[in-house]
Amino acid sequence: MISPEQKNSILSGRAKNNIRLYPIIIIVIIITSVVLYFLLYEQPSDIQYSITYLPSFGSGSTSPLALNDLGQVVGQFYTTTSLMHAFFWDESTGITDLGTLGGKESVARDINNSGQVVGYARDLNGHKRAFLWDGNNGMVDLGTLGGKESAANDINNAGQVVGWSNTIENHQSKQCPVHAFLWDKQQGMIDLGTLGGKNSYAKAINDHGQVVGYSKLIRGQPHAFLWHKSTGMSDLTKQGVKGIKSIAYDINNNGQVLGVFYTDDNRKHVFIHDRDHIVIETDVSAFYALKLNDSGQFFLPVKHKEVKIFSYQLSPKQSESVLLTSTGKRTFPGRHIPRHLNNFLLWDINNKGQMIGNAHPVSGGNIAFIISPIK
DSSP: OOOHHHHHHHHHHHHHHHHHHHHHHHHHHHHHHHHHHHHHSOOGGGOEEEEEEOOOOTTSOEEEEEEOTTOOEEEEEEOTTSOEEEEEEETTTEEEEEEOBEEEEEEEEEEOTTOOEEEEEEETTSOEEEEEEETTTEEEEOOOBEEEEEEEEEEOTTOOEEEEEEEOOBTTTTBOOEEEEEEETTTEEEEOOOSSSSOEEEEEEOTTOOEEEEEEOTTSOEEEEEEETTTEEEEGGGGTOOSSEEEEEEEOTTOOEEEEEEOTTOOEEEEEEETTEEEEEEEESOOSOOOOOTTOEEEEEEETTEEEEEEEOSSSOEEEEEEEESSSSOOSSBSBOOTTEEEEEEEEEOTTSOEEEEEEETTSSOEEEEEEEEO
C-alpha cells in the first residue's frame, strides 16, 4: 500500500520529468515543422540555373525571341549581308535560316510544341506578311484582312495563330485600319474587331482559344481585351484592370493574363488578371518583354543588369523567386549571369521554367543563351 507521502513524491517526480521534457518536445515540433515546410513548399529562392549558349550565325548578332517546351528557339539574326532573317534553333540540328517571302526581312515571333513557327516576312513588294513555317511546308503567307500588310505574334499548340492585319483602305479618309486576327487552317484569317475604335492588336493565344491584346476605344485610348469565340471581345478595364490605358501581352492555359496599365501620371504597372480581378500589381520603370507560363512565372527588370523572376500561384500571392544578375562574383550554375555578359535581356519563359535571352559582352557583339533551372 503506497502512503500519501510516497504518492506525492512519485507525482512530483513525474511532474519534474515532464517539465524537463517540454523544451525537447518544443524543439522536436519546431524541427518537424521546418522539415515539413521545406518538403511541402519548395522554396523558389533555392532554384539554381545552368546556361547554354546558342552558336553564332550570320554576322554573329542573334536575338532569340521565343522558345517552346522542347527547348527549341526562334528569333532573328543578321546575315553576313546585314539583312535580318528569322531563325529556328534545335539542339540536334542547330540554327536554320527560315528565309523570307521574297523580300529582304523576316522575324520569328513564336513557336509551338509541334515546331510550327510564326512571325512576319517581307514579300517581293516589301510588305510585311504574317507567316506560318514548319519543317515540311516551309514559310507560308497567311494573307491579310483585305489590306497589304499583316504580322503574326503568337501560335498555340492547336496551330491557331493571332496577330494584326491591315483591313480594306477607306478611300475617303485614305486610312487603312489595323485589326486583330485569328487564323486557323479550317477558317483562314478571322477579323476579331475592336472595342469601338479603329485599331486592335492581338498579342497572344492560349490552348483554349482565348486571345488577348489591346484595342483602341472611340476616343483613341488603348484598352486591354480578352477575346473568345463564345463571348467575342471584352474590355478588361470593365473586369478589374485599372488605368487610363492598358495592354494585355500574354495569357496562359489557366486563363491568367499578364499585362501593363498606365495611370494618369503615366506610371507603368505590370499586372496579372485572374478570374475577373487583378491578383498581382507591381510598379515598374521599364519592361521589354512580358511573358507568362502555366506556372504563373514571369520576369521583370528591377535595375541595371538585374532581373527578378516572379511567381504567381493559384493561391493569390506574389513571391520573388530568383534574382538574376550579371554583377555578382559567381557564375553558373547559380543565379548569376556570367560577368562578361553585359546588359543582358530575357525574352521568353516556357512551362519548364527555361528562359531565353541575349547579352552584349564587354568585348562587343551579341550572344544568345538559354537559362535552364536545375534542382
